[in-house]
Amino acid sequence: MSPVVSIGAAARRPCTLVVCRGCCCGDARKNPGIDHDWQLERLRSAAAASRGRFTVRTSDCLGPCGQANLVVVQPSSEGRRRGGRAAWVGFVTDDESLDGILAWAEAGGPGMAQPSATLALQMVDPRAV
Numbered sequence: 309m310s311p312v313v314s315i316g317a318a319a320r321r322p323c324t325l326v327v328c329r330g331c332c333c334g335d336a337r338k339n340p341g342i343d344h345d346w347q348l349e350r351l352r353s354a355a356a357a358s359r360g361r362f363t364v365r366t367s368d369c370l371g372p373c374g375q376a377n378l379v380v381v382q383p384s385s386e387g388r389r390r391g392g393r394a395a396w397v398g399f400v401t402d403d404e405s406l407d408g409i410l411a412w413a414e415a416g417g418p419g420m421a422q423p424s425a426t427l428a429l430q431m432v433d434p435r436a437v
């Protein structure tokens with residue numbers, strides 16, 4: 309059996325927050341009264357301040373629109389090696405949700421740290437939608 313060799317950036321990929329901004333997530337008609345742009349700016353600012361510990365990117369519709377706003381917390385390379393898997397967090401519509409996501413990402417994300425109990429309740433099974 310040959311050893312697994314990781315090459316380049318993939319070997320050092322940080323935890324990544326994939327912020328859905330499709331037809332429903334981030335849309336004031338779906339979730340009024342939320343500053344969706346500010347949410348995204350807050351996540352991006354925190355990522356910039358994290359010195360590479362986590363990153364943020366946006367995505368078109370990921371599927372479970374009924375749970376908008378959706379953020380997928382992807383494990384870092386090391387987190388994946390330790391068994392972490394992508395976690396789909398739904399109903400990200402308030403500051404507490406963002407606090408939980410950011411705290412988890414700061415701690416390393418899936419495979420490196422546990423999400424808060426509150427955040428765990430917001431997990432969505434993408435296979436069930």
Ligand code: FES
Pocket residue numbers: 328329330331332333368369370371372373374376378
């Ligand atoms: S727009 Fe986010 S899941 Fe569809």
